[in-house]
Amino acid sequence: MARPRSIDDPELMAKLSGVFREEGYDGASLADLARAAGLQKASLYHRFPGGKAQMADEALADALAWFADNVLVHLNGAGAPRARLDEALANLAVFYDDGRLACLLNMLSAPEGRKRPFDSGVKAGFAALTDGFAKVARDAGATGKSADSRAIRAVALLHGGLVMARGMGDTRPFSECLSAIPETLLADTLHEGDTR
Amino acid sequence: MARPRSIDDPELMAKLSGVFREEGYDGASLADLARAAGLQKASLYHRFPGGKAQMADEALADALAWFADNVLVHLNGAGAPRARLDEALANLAVFYDDGRLACLLNMLSAPEGRKRPFDSGVKAGFAALTDGFAKVARDAGATGKSADSRAIRAVALLHGGLVMARGMGDTRPFSECLSAIPETLLADTLHEGDTR
DNA sequence: GTCTATAACAGGATAGAC
DNA sequence: GTCTATCCTGTTATAGAC
Numbered sequence: 001m002a003r004p005r006s007i008d009d010p011e012l013m014a015k016l017s018g019v020f021r022e023e024g025y026d027g028a029s030l031a032d033l034a035r036a037a038g039l040q041k042a043s044l045y046h047r048f049p050g051g052k053a054q055m056a057d058e059a060l061a062d063a064l065a066w067f068a069d070n071v072l073v074h075l076n077g078a079g080a081p082r083a084r085l086d087e088a089l090a091n092l093a094v095f096y097d098d099g100r101l102a103c104l105l106n107m108l109s110a111p112e113g114r115k116r117p118f119d120s121g122v123k124a125g126f127a128a129l130t131d132g133f134a135k136v137a138r139d140a141g142a143t144g145k146s147a148d149s150r151a152i153r154a155v156a157l158l159h160g161g162l163v164m165a166r167g168m169g170d171t172r173p174f175s176e177c178l179s180a181i182p183e184t185l186l187a188d189t190l191h192e193g194d195t196r
Numbered sequence: 197m198a199r200p201r202s203i204d205d206p207e208l209m210a211k212l213s214g215v216f217r218e219e220g221y222d223g224a225s226l227a228d229l230a231r232a233a234g235l236q237k238a239s240l241y242h243r244f245p246g247g248k249a250q251m252a253d254e255a256l257a258d259a260l261a262w263f264a265d266n267v268l269v270h271l272n273g274a275g276a277p278r279a280r281l282d283e284a285l286a287n288l289a290v291f292y293d294d295g296r297l298a299c300l301l302n303m304l305s306a307p308e309g310r311k312r313p314f315d316s317g318v319k320a321g322f323a324a325l326t327d328g329f330a331k332v333a334r335d336a337g338a339t340g341k342s343a344d345s346r347a348i349r350a351v352a353l354l355h356g357g358l359v360m361a362r363g364m365g366d367t368r369p370f371s372e373c374l375s376a377i378p379e380t381l382l383a384d385t386l387h388e389g390d391t392r
Numbered sequence: 393g394t395c396t397a398t399a400a401c402a403g404g405a406t407a408g409a410c
Numbered sequence: 411g412t413c414t415a416t417c418c419t420g421t422t423a424t425a426g427a428c
Contacts, residue, residue: 023222024220024222024223025223026219026220026222026223027220027221027222105359105363106302106359106363109359109362109363119365122363122364123363123364123365125363126360126363126364127364149372149376152357152360152369152372152373153353153372153373153376155356155360155369156352156353156355156356156357156359156360156369156372156373156376157349157352157353157356158356159352159355159356159359159360160351160352160353160354160355160356160357160359161348161352161356163301163302163305163352163355163356163359164322164348164351164352164355166305167301167302167305167318167319167321167322168318168319168322168323169315169319173348173351173352176345176348176349176352177348177349177352180345180349180352
């Protein structure tokens with residue numbers, strides 16, 4: 001999506017992503033990133049000539065790729081909508097460590113008109129997830145317009161749950177919101193309070 | 197809640213809040229804040245001896261006070277649940293400028309264990325809003341446990357909608373999420389797709 | 393109370409040795 | 411490719427005149 005991606009150490013990217021997810025783009029200093037990576041700042045600049053912006057860029061591309069492989073593939077795949085959705089939600093719970101880890105889409109989208117070329121990646125990430133949820137809703141029988149509405153609400157529940165979990169220092173809001181997503185997307189086939 | 201609050205220029209606080217909401221805590225430099233306030237950096241330090249942290253602290257206290265006066269007062273007031281909720285949602289739409297302005301609760305909650313004494317304010321803000329929504333749900337007939345779940349989902353919809361709107365540069369997700377809140381809180385009395 | 397000026401420091405980024 | 415050492419800029423913060 002974003003960059004052709006040369007071969008790079010996945011472990012390194014994971015460490016860098018962790019810093020960005022915890023500190024945000026501005027909050028993450030090169031010292032933080034170097035410490036987490038176990039490298040010197042100059043070494044990071046050898047891997048990322050574009051500096052911090054490139055690190056964030058690749059971290060985002062990495063996350064989007066993981067999303068595509070572990071979440072979207074289920075949402076957009078074949079099979080029963082509810083089963084597909086459960087697979088995707090289970091992997092989302094893993095990705096966000098049950099609400100303990102923030103989302104790069106939120107952490108990298110702060111400033112409005114300024115620099116940051118992340119905007120297109122962030123936008124694409126939200127759109128891809130929304131589309132995936134919408135497909136599940138349509139496959140479950142929702143009309144196109146209703147499916148779109150439900151998908152937006154589902155994405156908002158996911159990210160709102162993450163924001164709440166981080167802000168309150170409590171992962172329960174995230175769990176609550178995740179469990180609300182099936183009802184939100186598939187209300188025709190599920191009744192509130194049923195066996196789940 | 198946070199500080200006794202000496203008499204301070206509301207206009208100044210509004211300007212500073214705007215910078216924090218747009219740039220985030222780390223992204224907001226003193227130069228940004230001074231420019232927005234129309235003051236010199238040293239003047240800001242005269243008003244806020246505690247520096248940037250105090251500015252953010254007071255901005256948050258300010259926002260919480262506005263919330264209490266314009267949102268919570270309706271949610272926790274008397275009258276028909278739906279009418280109270282509509283009042284609160286209308287004011288929320290104003291506060292967030294229909295999704296164009298981010299929420300301080302999100303912008304100030306980034307780092308986990310670090311410094312930042314905002315955590316208690318952020319937590320209190322989420323809790324107060326959740327409690328207000330829960331009260332509306334209970335008054336509309338929901339059981340205590342169901343009301344709590346619905347309230348968490350409503351808060352998540354609100355903040356998730358804001359995150360989406362900012363990330364996608366489009367206010368429609370925010371509007372969609374706002375309109376989903378009544379259904380979420382009052383599902384017993386409203387059916388999806390009714391006249392609103 | 394607000395200004396000009398500046399000190400003290402951290403952050404991002406490079407040079408060059410190995 | 412990774413290190414040590416360093417530069418330069420922007421940032422936080424303070425001193426002192428008005």
